[in-house]
Structure formats: structure tokens, C-alpha cells
Amino acid sequence: MYYRRTLTDAQINRELLDVVLRTPMWWVVIVSILGLIVAGAASAFGFMMNQGLGVTGLQQPIFWGFFITNFIFWVGISHAGVMISAILRLSQAEWRRPMVRAAETMTVFALMTSLLQPLIHAGRPWRIFYWVFPYDWARGIWPDVRSPLVWDPTAIITYLTSSSLFVYTALIPDLAIIRDRSTGWRRTVYGILALGWHGNPRQWKLQGIAGILLSALILPVFVSVHSIVSWDFGVSLVPSWHVTVFAPYFVIGAVHSGVSAVVTLMILMRKLYKLENFIWEEHIDAVARLLIVVATAWLFFFWLDLVFALWLKEEQEMTVWHLRLFEPPWSWLFLVFIVCSYIIPVPLWMFRRVRRSFTWMLWTSLLVNVGMFLERLIIIVPALMRKGPWVFTYDTYRPSAVEVTLIVGSIALVAFLLMLFSKFFPLIPIWEEKEGQKLIDEVKVGDRVVPALVKEH
Amino acid sequence: MHNGEHELTAGPLPTHQDVARDVLGRFQDLGHRYWGWVTVLAFLFVLGIVGFIIRLSEGFSDENRANWGYFVATLAFIVTTFTAMPVISAGLRLAKANWRRPLTRVTENMAITGLLVVLMLIPALIALPSIEGRLSIWFEFPLGAPGVWDVIGYGTLAFIGLALLWGVALPDLAAARDHLPASQRQRVIKWLSLGWVGGTRQWRVLYQGSLLAGAMYLLTYPLVQTLMISDFHHGLIPGLKDAIIPATVVVNGLQGAVGMTLLTMYLMRRLGNYERYFSVEQFWALSKPLLAFSLLWFYFWWASFITFWYGRQPGESEVIRLLVLDEYRGALMISFFLNFIGPLIALVWNPVRRSVWGPALVGTGVVIGALVNQVRLYVSAFSVADPSQHVMHPRPATQWPDAPDLLIMVGAISGCVLLFMLVSKIIPVVSIWEVGEGLRLVKVRRYLNRYARVIAKSH
Numbered sequence: 001m002y003y004r005r006t007l008t009d010a011q012i013n014r015e016l017l018d019v020v021l022r023t024p025m026w027w028v029v030i031v032s033i034l035g036l037i038v039a040g041a042a043s044a045f046g047f048m049m050n051q052g053l054g055v056t057g058l059q060q061p062i063f064w065g066f067f068i069t070n071f072i073f074w075v076g077i078s079h080a081g082v083m084i085s086a087i088l089r090l091s092q093a094e095w096r097r098p099m100v101r102a103a104e105t106m107t108v109f110a111l112m113t114s115l116l117q118p119l120i121h122a123g124r125p126w127r128i129f130y131w132v133f134p135y136d137w138a139r140g141i142w143p144d145v146r147s148p149l150v151w152d153p154t155a156i157i158t159y160l161t162s163s164s165l166f167v168y169t170a171l172i173p174d175l176a177i178i179r180d181r182s183t184g185w186r187r188t189v190y191g192i193l194a195l196g197w198h199g200n201p202r203q204w205k206l207q208g209i210a211g212i213l214l215s216a217l218i219l220p221v222f223v224s225v226h227s228i229v230s231w232d233f234g235v236s237l238v239p240s241w242h243v244t245v246f247a248p249y250f251v252i253g254a255v256h257s258g259v260s261a262v263v264t265l266m267i268l269m270r271k272l273y274k275l276e277n278f279i280w281e282e283h284i285d286a287v288a289r290l291l292i293v294v295a296t297a298w299l300f301f302f303w304l305d306l307v308f309a310l311w312l313k314e315e316q317e318m319t320v321w322h323l324r325l326f327e328p329p330w331s332w333l334f335l336v337f338i339v340c341s342y343i344i345p346v347p348l349w350m351f352r353r354v355r356r357s358f359t360w361m362l363w364t365s366l367l368v369n370v371g372m373f374l375e376r377l378i379i380i381v382p383a384l385m386r387k388g389p390w391v392f393t394y395d396t397y398r399p400s401a402v403e404v405t406l407i408v409g410s411i412a413l414v415a416f417l418l419m420l421f422s423k424f425f426p427l428i429p430i431w432e433e434k435e436g437q438k439l440i441d442e443v444k445v446g447d448r449v450v451p452a453l454v455k456e457h
Numbered sequence: 458m459h460n461g462e463h464e465l466t467a468g469p470l471p472t473h474q475d476v477a478r479d480v481l482g483r484f485q486d487l488g489h490r491y492w493g494w495v496t497v498l499a500f501l502f503v504l505g506i507v508g509f510i511i512r513l514s515e516g517f518s519d520e521n522r523a524n525w526g527y528f529v530a531t532l533a534f535i536v537t538t539f540t541a542m543p544v545i546s547a548g549l550r551l552a553k554a555n556w557r558r559p560l561t562r563v564t565e566n567m568a569i570t571g572l573l574v575v576l577m578l579i580p581a582l583i584a585l586p587s588i589e590g591r592l593s594i595w596f597e598f599p600l601g602a603p604g605v606w607d608v609i610g611y612g613t614l615a616f617i618g619l620a621l622l623w624g625v626a627l628p629d630l631a632a633a634r635d636h637l638p639a640s641q642r643q644r645v646i647k648w649l650s651l652g653w654v655g656g657t658r659q660w661r662v663l664y665q666g667s668l669l670a671g672a673m674y675l676l677t678y679p680l681v682q683t684l685m686i687s688d689f690h691h692g693l694i695p696g697l698k699d700a701i702i703p704a705t706v707v708v709n710g711l712q713g714a715v716g717m718t719l720l721t722m723y724l725m726r727r728l729g730n731y732e733r734y735f736s737v738e739q740f741w742a743l744s745k746p747l748l749a750f751s752l753l754w755f756y757f758w759w760a761s762f763i764t765f766w767y768g769r770q771p772g773e774s775e776v777i778r779l780l781v782l783d784e785y786r787g788a789l790m791i792s793f794f795l796n797f798i799g800p801l802i803a804l805v806w807n808p809v810r811r812s813v814w815g816p817a818l819v820g821t822g823v824v825i826g827a828l829v830n831q832v833r834l835y836v837s838a839f840s841v842a843d844p845s846q847h848v849m850h851p852r853p854a855t856q857w858p859d860a861p862d863l864l865i866m867v868g869a870i871s872g873c874v875l876l877f878m879l880v881s882k883i884i885p886v887v888s889i890w891e892v893g894e895g896l897r898l899v900k901v902r903r904y905l906n907r908y909a910r911v912i913a914k915s916h
Contacts, residue, residue: 223756234760235767242768245700247760300679301704308700311592443900443913452913454904 505868
């Protein structure tokens, strides 16, 4: 299944280091465009800092809008890295190999981008320090150490640190390969980063142990990050947020959107970087199968959230759900969300032809993330609109041009950082590909020769 | 292979014929020990029926609903362990895990306990109070809720389980038909084999059918657990709104299924000399999902607890006191240790996972923990005097089992094992065709400086 193309070590080096060792024009063009969009978003942020949060659509009683939605969205996307890399590594899924690096890297950049969102949301970011840290020791004021403003950054920075370590550890053998093919200052830099790697048995053994250990250790961090984000909502008494299922519902939703983002990324990488020899139909087929399971589990949690929300028949809870399900524009957004997240993609993924089509998989994976962004928006805004029994404004939330610019800017930022990364490091781990080639074999069963795999352990 | 059992060499692996000869040989001559166990289990089962009759003589009313708590907890335990076992084979078959082959039949044979579950469900439903005036997942749904729908749900699970068991066993039934001498048993097996001759079309239908039935069982099991927990626990405790609890009991069910599979494999090794089929590989491989499910069970429980703890609404506070802090604290602690702490401490160590005794011991603990957890969940719920209140007041006292409760628990569990043993008289406990197929897909080759297994991808 996974061994259709047999590649030599030299061919793997040449093809995967192509963009690292030379700079194609298309790369310059794309990075420039993305850089311009990011600069535009930065300008919008500067404008917002100057004018204040009045330029956003946030108003009484809705003080969480696009920025917090985007924060949750990017934390969700970041779950792809560990899902693909750590869990598939531990379960020795052979098809993980071409996608682990891209998924891990996307995790790091998505987390960085997510961390920016609360800062942007604060309007004037330095104010966050007043809310988090004690600023008046004499009177012992520590405004709110239990605030999500403390929980979330702690969890996310832990995840960011461990994910960065994860990426770096897996990168070391590849850094040595680049070092050996570079000259001048690049050779010096890659030499330092490669930590004297020569690929002797002891180094490989340590690298393998580090990979397994980090995979196992990062899993609780992975689960805790989105759980903590969910508990920002769950432990409050806002109607429709005070739900026990929120933690796993957020985590599985994050995996759904994150793995879908990996599919999008892989297909784009394959096209841009000409990685046809490494990313095959079989790989996205395998991810699509995984996505069917993840999406169905997510739907189960969504169903639990809905059914048990109605359980106590509390008026405020019912009002929020009525708003979400039956009152425009939320009802329309809800419809788009559920159709994009599940109703269109999952039945399509049941067909082998769709799972093995790069075009179909690109569009369906994009749809999932459109749906998942809307899911977060629908969780946040309608609940705040009917947060209390006495609501004095029935106006709905409308994101302003500044907010939309910043959201587009965040997408461009992740893409920009990924493009920059690809210029200096291979997006597909060279050593993993070579290892995968070594494990390929064939076995004669009956009168046919079928592909086989050497069992790692 | 592992754990010093035998080192991998280039020597020949056993063939399909070797496996068939060995399994059918044991199947033909079940031995005295088998009948000894059947007699003991049948005796215990009869004792359970006696306990049930005593309970029945006390009748069903709102005043003595608490008497049925242990009966329902036993029913939930069977659903959480024995009836959950086919999920293991269905999931592993869908995931194409090669190591599953020797253990699929053991788990599928347990589908027979679905019949006992359906029978036990009827008195449990009668013991439930009316859904009028209290919270329920059915929202006063008129058409016979919850009884009719629960029977349909449980019946569907039992039916799919039996279809899975029978369908996947057809090639082995045919092998047994051709192997056994003419007798009443052979005639029954012949009838059950449905004229299987192993044609290409038959095999194609078998493969597709087993995947389809497995997928249906996988999808129906969470539904049944949701019905169980919402009707027999959640709906009886005023002020409880715990959306995650169906998922928690599903995970507890998967945990219980793996634990019971490990325990069954261990006993079959010790008592039935099945060492060559249930090797360290199976124990090692199953210990990983057991650890994962244990962590997941704790995570789900914690997500629920922390939400209530911070919410501190009157209803939530009473629920936490009943189930966590006061009346059922001891049960929670036992379950917490056996279902989470124990597996975590033991199974993070590879030498423990890579052994027969380690996963079997942890699995046994998980099964006991699952039983105690069902007692905590269902006995507490059945002890609540008035489920129609908004906030539970007063909280019911801890209820300990009396003699009929103990008889019912022992009898029902023995009944499940008895059913398994009786089915094993008709269907071999090791899937000959699946093990044989696996042997054809595995070759031992020289890899670098040692021998390694090369596994063909059949698809």
C-alpha cells in the first residue's frame, strides 16, 4: 500500500532539499504576497491600538468576538501536530512519515498566532500585564490569578515549548544533512543547530528514545491545552457554556480541524514543492479514514452537548439554543457550520475515489475549517447575547473590517511562517523517508506478490 | 517472540493445517475440567435466579426502588464488560491489526451475553419510575419511552452481536462440521454452518459482512450505553446535568472490555493451555489501549468534576457530595485506583506491558473497578427517593448489598461466563481461519543483523 515508489537516498536528499538549497522565483512571489497581507494586518492592529476597541464590532454585552474565536481556532489547528506526529508515531502508523514535519511545524506557528489573539483582543496589549501580574505589592493586589488570562498562556506556552522541542529533536538528522551540503555561514549555523550529529548508533538510539518519550509526554499537554481553553467557558455560569462535555468536545473538534488543515497543507505542499514522490493518494486516503472516525466522534460530542443543554429545560439555556438554531443570521451560520463540518465532507470521504482525489480532499478539508471557525463563533457570540435574563440590547454582533483584516492576516501569518521555514528546513523529514524505504518489502501470498512491511518492534 | 518466550528465528512458522488440527482437537474433546466448570457456573447461576426471585417477591414500587439498585448495577456491569467485548474485535478488524487474529473469537463469543442483558433489562425497566414530571432524555416522548426504545436499543445490540458471532464463525463451523464424528453436536454445527464450502463469493460476503456488522456494533454500543446511563442514572438524580457521562461510560465500557479480554485470555492460557495463541504479543498490544482508555476515563471524569466544582450551583453541589465527596466516596476511591491510578502506574512501564501477568493483573483490577463504579453510579441513583425534585434533598444514605443482591451479582456474572462456555462447545474459541490467514501474511526474514517479521498488507 505505502511502497509504490522506491527511492534512493540520493534522490530523497535531492528532492527534499530542493527549496532549501536554492530559491525558486515562485517562493519569492508567494512570500512577498503573504508578507504584504501580514503587514496590512499589522497596520490594522496599529489603527485599532490608536483608535481603541470601538473600531471593532464588540459592544455590550458581547465582548468576545472574532479575536477570541480566532484564538480558539488556531489553538485547535495546533492539535494536528501531536495527533499526526505523536499518536501516529506511538502507534507506528507507517503513513505518517511525509506529514509529520509539516504538521508539527504548523502546530508551532498556529500556537504562536493563537497567542497573539488575546493580545490583539485586549486592544492595548500592555494592559494584560495589569490583569495578570501583581502591580501593587504594597496593597497585595493580584487582580485575578485564577483568570483564564493566566491559565491559557501557561498551557499554551507549555505546549509551544514542548512542540518546538519536538520539531527540533526530529530535525537534527536533517540539519546535519543540510550542514554537509552547505558552505560558508550557512554551514556554521546548520553545524551549530545539528549539535554535532554524525548518525552513529548511539545518536540514533538517543534520537529514537527522545522521539518516543516526547511523543508520550506531549500527549497530556496536548489534551490539557484545549481542555483549559474549554474550561474558560465551562466553569462559568453563562448559559450553554456551563457544560461538562466541553473539554473533550473542544479537543476532538480541534483534532478534526487540525487534521483537516494538515490535509490542506499536504496537498498544497505537494503541488508547490513538487512532492509527488512523497505524498501519494494512499497518504491522504489514510488521513481521510482517520478523519471519518474523528469527525464522527466529534458529532457524538456535539449531539451530547445539544441534548443535555435541553435537559434541565432552563429558560436561558433554551433561549440561547433557540437563537443559535432558529434566528438569523445565527441559524444560517449554524446550517453552514454543520453542513461544512460534517454533512458534506464525511459522506464524501466514505468514497475511496474522493479520499484518493487531491482536488476533492483539498476542498473538503477547507470546508471543515470554515465550519469549525463558525462553530467557535456560534458557541461564543449567541451565548453572550443572552448571557443574563435582562438584555437591554438585542442588536447582533457584526465583525468590523479591522477584525476581518486581522483574521485574514492571521491565516497569512501562519502561511508566511511556514514558507519561511520551508526555505531553511525540509518540510518532509528526510531521515524518516529513508527509514520508511528500508522497511519496505514484498511477500508472496498465493500466486500474488503483495507489498509488506518489516515490523518495527 | 518477546519476554523470553521464544526468540524470532528463520525457522518455519506453523501452518493453517497445524492450527486447524490443534484447535479442532481441543474442540472435539473438551475434557472433564470443562464440565466441572460448567457445573459450578450453572450452580452459581441458579443461586442468582434464587436471589432474583427473592427480589421479585418484594415487588416494584417507588418505596422499594432502592432494592433494585444492585440488580441494575449488575446489568450495567455486564454491558460494560462482557457485552462490550465484541467492540474489541470489530475495532481491531476495521483497523486491520494483525495481532488481533487469535483473540477475535474470544471477544465475539461474549456477544451471547447480549441475550442475558435483554432479559435482565425487563425487570430493570419495570423498576424505573415514570418519566412524567422528572427529567429524562426522552423529554416526555410519548411512544412507550423509555421501555420500548431501550428494548429496541439493547435488542439491536444483541442481534448485531449474534450476527457478528455467527457470520464470522461460519468457516470454522464448517471445519468443525467436517472434523467431528456424527453426533447430535455435529448435526447442530452442520446446521449452523449454513452449507459453507469456502467459495470465492462466500469469502467476499464474509469479509464485507464482518466489517459491516462490526461497524454497526461499534456504532450501536455507545448508543446503548447512552440509554443505560441516561435512563438508569442521570434521569434519577435531581439537579444532575452531566453531558459527558455517556462518553465516560462508553470509555469505561471499552476499558472493561479490554480488561475482561485480558483476563479471559489469561485464564484460557492457564486453564485451557492456549499459550501458543494468546502470547505476549496479544497482551502487550492490548495493554496500550487499556492504558489509553484508563487515561481517557479519568480525563472525562475530571472534566465533569471540575465543571461542577467551579459551578457550585445547589444541584451540582449535592450531586458532588453524593457521588464524589460523601456517600459514595469509598466506591469512587476504589474505582479511581483500579481504573486509573493502577493502570497508569503499572502500564507506563514497558516490561510490565510486555508481559502476560502485567496486563492480566491490571485488566482484572479494571474489571473490579468497573463493577464498583457501576455500583456507585446506579445504586446511588436508585436510592434517590424523589427523582422529580429540582435539587436532591435529602441525599440518600450509602446503600450496602444484602444477600439477594450478592446472589444476583454472582449469579449474573456466572451466567455470562456459563453462556460463553456453552457457546465455546459449538464454536471454537480460536478463529482458525483468521489465524491461518494471518500466518499466510507473515514471513520471517533476515533484516540487518537479526530476524524480523515482515507483514503483508492483504488489502
